[in-house]
Amino acid sequence: MNRSKLLAALALASGFVVQSAQAEDLTLEFVVWNYSLETIQDNVKQFEQANPGIKVKVTDYAWPDYHDSLVLRIRGNTPTDVIYGGQDWLPAWGAAGFIAPLDSVAPKGTIEELSKDIAGFALTDVTYDGKVYGLPYYSDTISFIYNKKILDDAGIAVPTTWEEVTAAAEKLKAGGMDKPIIYEYNQELPNFYDAFVAQSYGRGADLFDAELNPLFADPSNGAYKQLQWIADAYSKGLVQSDNHESTIITAMNTGKHAFTIVYTYVLAALNDAATQPLAGQFALAPMPGETHATLGFAKSYVVTAKAAADPVRAEAAWKFVNFMAGKPYTVAKRWAVEKGLGFGQLPLFEDKDVIAAWSKWADVGALGKQASIAKAGTYTEYSSVWSAYFRPLLAQAMVGEAPVDQVMKDGAQRWTELKEQFANR
Amino acid sequence: MWTSNRFPALWLLPALLPVILMTVYPIGHALWTSLHEVMILFPGEPFVGLKNYQRVVASNYFGDALRNSLVFTLIAAPSVVILGTLIALFLRRRFFGCEVVRSVVLLPWVLPGAISAVLWVWVFHPSFGILNGILRDLGLIDTSVPWLTNPQTALLAVAAAHVWTQIPFAVILLMAALSAINAETLEAAAIDCRNPAKRFRYIVFPEIKAMIVLLLVYNALTAFTSYDLVYAMTGGGPGTATTLLSFQIWRESFSMYDFGAGSAVAFIVVVISAVLIAAITKTLPSDLFGSS
Numbered sequence: 001m002n003r004s005k006l007l008a009a010l011a012l013a014s015g016f017v018v019q020s021a022q023a024e025d026l027t028l029e030f031v032v033w034n035y036s037l038e039t040i041q042d043n044v045k046q047f048e049q050a051n052p053g054i055k056v057k058v059t060d061y062a063w064p065d066y067h068d069s070l071v072l073r074i075r076g077n078t079p080t081d082v083i084y085g086g087q088d089w090l091p092a093w094g095a096a097g098f099i100a101p102l103d104s105v106a107p108k109g110t111i112e113e114l115s116k117d118i119a120g121f122a123l124t125d126v127t128y129d130g131k132v133y134g135l136p137y138y139s140d141t142i143s144f145i146y147n148k149k150i151l152d153d154a155g156i157a158v159p160t161t162w163e164e165v166t167a168a169a170e171k172l173k174a175g176g177m178d179k180p181i182i183y184e185y186n187q188e189l190p191n192f193y194d195a196f197v198a199q200s201y202g203r204g205a206d207l208f209d210a211e212l213n214p215l216f217a218d219p220s221n222g223a224y225k226q227l228q229w230i231a232d233a234y235s236k237g238l239v240q241s242d243n244h245e246s247t248i249i250t251a252m253n254t255g256k257h258a259f260t261i262v263y264t265y266v267l268a269a270l271n272d273a274a275t276q277p278l279a280g281q282f283a284l285a286p287m288p289g290e291t292h293a294t295l296g297f298a299k300s301y302v303v304t305a306k307a308a309a310d311p312v313r314a315e316a317a318w319k320f321v322n323f324m325a326g327k328p329y330t331v332a333k334r335w336a337v338e339k340g341l342g343f344g345q346l347p348l349f350e351d352k353d354v355i356a357a358w359s360k361w362a363d364v365g366a367l368g369k370q371a372s373i374a375k376a377g378t379y380t381e382y383s384s385v386w387s388a389y390f391r392p393l394l395a396q397a398m399v400g401e402a403p404v405d406q407v408m409k410d411g412a413q414r415w416t417e418l419k420e421q422f423a424n425r
Numbered sequence: 426m427w428t429s430n431r432f433p434a435l436w437l438l439p440a441l442l443p444v445i446l447m448t449v450y451p452i453g454h455a456l457w458t459s460l461h462e463v464m465i466l467f468p469g470e471p472f473v474g475l476k477n478y479q480r481v482v483a484s485n486y487f488g489d490a491l492r493n494s495l496v497f498t499l500i501a502a503p504s505v506v507i508l509g510t511l512i513a514l515f516l517r518r519r520f521f522g523c524e525v526v527r528s529v530v531l532l533p534w535v536l537p538g539a540i541s542a543v544l545w546v547w548v549f550h551p552s553f554g555i556l557n558g559i560l561r562d563l564g565l566i567d568t569s570v571p572w573l574t575n576p577q578t579a580l581l582a583v584a585a586a587h588v589w590t591q592i593p594f595a596v597i598l599l600m601a602a603l604s605a606i607n608a609e610t611l612e613a614a615a616i617d618c619r620n621p622a623k624r625f626r627y628i629v630f631p632e633i634k635a636m637i638v639l640l641l642v643y644n645a646l647t648a649f650t651s652y653d654l655v656y657a658m659t660g661g662g663p664g665t666a667t668t669l670l671s672f673q674i675w676r677e678s679f680s681m682y683d684f685g686a687g688s689a690v691a692f693i694v695v696v697i698s699a700v701l702i703a704a705i706t707k708t709l710p711s712d713l714f715g716s717s
Contacts, residue, residue, distance in 0.1 A: 062539075064656070068679040071465070092682065096465045178568050179551070185574055188660030188680075240551050241574030243660065251552035388680030392486075396664030401576055425467045 026316050027055040028081045028307075031070060034060040036339055043331050047323045054316045064189065074098045074304065081317050085134045085302035087125035087377065088190050088384045093302075094128040095381040100308030101131035105318040114326060121296035121376035122344030134300025135325035136344030138335055141296045141374045142198035143264040143284040150177075150258045150281075158285045162203070162229050165259065165288050169238040172258055179240035181233060182257040186243040187395040193387045194295055194377065195261050196394060200226045201375050202289030208378045212419060214412035222289070224408055230398045241399075253278045264367065268340030271361040284366060296374030298344045301325050342371070382418040389414050459688035477689035481677065489665040490673050491697075493580060494649055497669060498701070500584045501591070501648035506640050508588065509595025510633075514625075516596065517603055534593035542657030545586035549573050573659050576666040583667050587654050591647060595640050602636035603629070638709050645701045650694060670694050 032040055037060055044056045061069040067089060073080050085099065093099045102111045111132050115123055118136060126134040146158060154172055159165040169180040186192055200207060205222025209215055216223035233239045242248045245262050249269050252260060253276045260266075264284065273279040286292035301321045307313045324331045325345075333348055335341040337357040348354050349368060358364050390411045396402035459477055461470045481487055516527050533541065548556050551569035560566045572582040606629065614628040630637075650671045655661060661668040661676070671694055678687030 068675070071679060071682075075465070092465070182552070185663070186660045187662040187664075188656065240569075241571055241663070242550075242552075243546065243573065243658070247546065247550060251550070254552050256552050385681050388676065392662060392664055392668075395662045399574070399576065399663050401664045401666075421467075 025053055025055050026312060027057050028313070028316055028320055029059065029079045030056050030320070031059050031061070031073065031080055031083045033063040033066040033084055035063065039334070039338065043324065043334070047320060050323065051316075051319055054319065056320060074306075079306075080304050081307035081313055082320055083302050083304060084137060085126070085300045086190070087297045087299070088379050088387065090126065090133055090300075090302070091128045091379050091381045092384050094133055097305050099133055099302050100305045101133055102135065102303065102318070102321070103131060104308050105303050105314040106322070107318075110322075117327075117346050118344045119296070119298075119346055119371065121374050122298035124376035125296075125298040125379070126300045126344075134298075134302040135321055136298045136300050136332065137325060138265075138332070138341040139296065139298040139344035140342035141264050141294050141370055142195055142261060142287075143267060143294065143370065144202075144287050145252075145260050145262060145267055145270065145282055145284050147252065147255070147258045147278070147281050148283050149278075150255070159288055160286070160292075161290075162199075162226070162288045166229070166233060166236075166238070169233065169259065170236070173238060177256065177258065179238065179256070180258045181239045182242050182248055182251050182260045183230075183239050183398075184243070184245055184248060184260070184262055185241035185395065185398070187391040189244075190384075190387065191245070191263070192391050193394070194297065196223070196226065196230075197377055198287060198295035199230075199261060199289070201293040201295055202226075202287030202291065204289060204291035204293065208415075212378070212380060214415045217408040217412040219405070224404065227394065227397055227408065228404050231400060231404055234399055249276065252282065264342060264362075264370075265340050268361045284362060284370065286366075286370060291373070292370075293373045293375050294370060295377055296371065297377060380419075380422075382422045386411075386415050386418050455688045455691055458684055459692050461685055463684040463688075465682040465684075473685065477685045478693070481673070481686050481689050481693070486665055486668055486673060487670075490668045490670045493665070493668055494670045494697075497580060497584055497587075497651065498645050498648040500581070501587050501651075502641055502644040504584075504588045505591045505595050505644045506637055509592050509599055509640065510637070512592065513596045513599035513603055514629075516600060530596055531593045533590050534597075536590070538590065538653035539657055541586060541590050542654050545582075545589070545654075546573065546658055549582050574663055576663050579659050579663060579666045583655055583658050586658065587648065587651055590654070591644060595644070598636055598640060599633060602633040606632045634709070638706065641705050641709065642702050645705060646698055649698055649701060670697070 030044065037058075040058060040060075044058055048055060066084070067086070070080075070083060072078075083099075085093070090099070114135060115132060118126070119139060122136050122139040123132070125139075126132055126136065150172070151158065151168070154175060156168045156171060157164075159168050165181070172180040184191055184195060197207065200216075200223035203222030203226055205216070205226070207214065207216045207221075207223050215221050218224060230239070240251075240257065242251055245266050248260055248262060249266060251257060252270055255278060267282060267284055270276060270282040271279045287294040301324050303314070303317045303321060307317045329343070329345045329348055332343045332345050333351060333354060336343050336348060336351075336354045340358065340361060343354075349371075355364055358367065393402065393407040393410055397404050397407040460472060460474060462473045462477070463470050512530060516523065516530065536544070548554055549572035551557055551571045554569075554572075556572070557566065557569040560570070570578065572578045610628065614624050618624050618627075651669060652671045652675065655667050655669055655672055656675070659667040661672050670690060674687050674690045674694065676687075677690055678684050681687075
């Protein structure tokens with residue numbers, strides 16, 4: 001064989017080797033909602049560099065379409081390996097066999113070890129039927145946010161109860177502010193129900209007992225009182241509805257509203273000096289009410305049952321989830337520092353970079369205090385179905401289209417029906 | 426000898442197969458689903474007959490959703506056709522910048538529904554929306570109107586946005602119909618009749634009637650099955666103020682995880698749509714669906 005033939009043979013052989021290696025690359029299908037897609041893509045790129053042989057294809061949907069699109073993907077057998085999970089959907093997905101417990105893909109003992117670092121409410125949100133199904137992508141609370149300057153100028157103290165919120169809003173209205181409260185009002189978004197639960201928690205209410213019986217139809221329950229409070233505030237002309245947090249940010253920055261109740265990360269956007277004219281004027285106060293508790297929740301990285309059933313894909317999926325949410329929590333820290341997203345991994349509360357970044361838009365002490373008294377929501381296999389039924393009723397009661405008493409009774413009855421239906425399935 | 430007459434079914438197969446795959450099978454599957462209990466949370470898919478239909482018709486939203494859908498259709502479809510006709514008649518004239526105006530009129534048509542929704546949410550916004558700003562400047566209102574969250578105004582506001590998105594298509598088709606009218610006929614009419622309204626009624630309208638009927642049918646169907654704008658602008662609320670039947674197909678299937686009930690609503694929408702088409706074509710007879 002002459003030299004040229006030898007070189008040609010070597011080139012051919014190396015081509016086969018490269019092709020063979022490429023053929024062995026495994027591609028994970030990662031499905032997300034499209035919040036900060038460029039950051040997601042960059043995190044994925046870093047994972048791929050650290051894990052040769054594993055590629056990750058990101059598919060994104062808008063947040064309002066995410067849940068439906070994902071259900072359709074899984075029911076339609078579209079390849080899907082790792083997904084963003086929500087605390088309200090997780091039990092239903094678990095019951096439907098869409099997703100797998102992380103213990104089934106992670107090395108023995110790993111999940112137990114990681115769970116020790118996860119905040120209580122966040123761990124509750126990623127657990128179904130006693131098993132951990134996800135690791136937190138981010139974890140946040142719902143906050144009562146006010147405009148410091150407006151309150152200072154009007155000589156109003158930060159309200160600590162809902163009655164004080166009414167009094168402050170009435171004083172501002174008398175002073176010329178048409179709608180002092182701006183309220184995220186979109187009955188199709190889970191946020192709408194979450195915000196209501198957070199306010200009820202502020203009053204110290206539980207919406208369900210330990211046996212999952214509804215308590216909120218009792219007029220002495222804090223949730224009942226809170227719905228009545230919202231309806232009264234609307235009837236007094238104190239509240240302006242807004243159907244999305246993105247427009248609440250702009251509206252609060254017009255200086256025409258003093259109070260709102262939104263996810264805490266919205267505070268970072270409200271106080272973003274680069275984009276908002278009134279940045280720096282906004283602060284969070286403890287949720288009004290007797291206990292000041294609020295709702296805490298976690299969105300998570302979850303592995304599908306189909307991926308878990310294939311040992312090779314399961315191993316790759318676990319590596320990916322562990323990279324995104326496991327120790328040393330680099331990706332969770334990045335979200336916190338760059339985007340102001342909360343986290344479920346407790347060690348990050350002591351991270352200097354996180355504290356420095358968050359100090360720019362919030363009182364970190366107040367934030368930590370709120371997180372420490374935050375409570376998880378009640379999520380069952382049927383709670384998202386029930387929530388979809390209950391949210392329009394809540395919306396009607398708030399604007400006076402339906403009596404509070406009837407709405408609470410209807411909601412409790414539907415919950416009980418679903419509970420029995422699910423128990424008898 | 427091979428001719429296409431010898432094996433008609435075989436020759437039709439390439440055209441029939443996609444129709445069967447893309448239309449007949451999905452419709453058949455949806456019908457099957459509507460007659461079974463198909464809930465993600467519960468195992469099995471037992472046959473339940475017409476139970477899904479009974480349940481959705483007896484549900485607390487059905488009456489409101491049906492009424493809203495019919496009102497929405499009655500507002501939107503004629504508005505699109507009337508405004509589209511007026512704009513098409515205007516745009517046929519030659520004036521300075523007419524080409525630019527014609528292009529701008531088409532703009533809403535090329536915008537995706539979600540973008541149109543965001544745009545209109547900003548127009549109607551009580552804190553910084555342009556509509557409230559104009560009305561305040563004109564002294565017509567003292568305080569902002571919450572167009573999208575007030576049960577009395579929400580449906581009208583969504584209908585206005587829907588009409589805006591549909592007008593360009595109507596304008597294009599009507600301009601095409603208008604340009605097909607014989608120029609000499611129009612010239613003779615202009616000499617014989619000085620009244621433009623009468624000229625439109627007796628000369629122009631009969632010539633474009635088939636197109637108007639077509640647009641009425643198309644817009645009635647588009648409005649009756651409208652989903653994206655409502656979802657993005659109001660989420661069907663407040664309460665059931667903007668809940669449309671087509672929206673309930675999505676809610677039953679994806680919010681309630683009940684695909685059987687969702688399919689039942691879909692078939693009810695299909696039946697009502699068929700009745701609408703029949704009603705329009707009977708009320709406004711034209712040669713549009715006439716036998717050749």
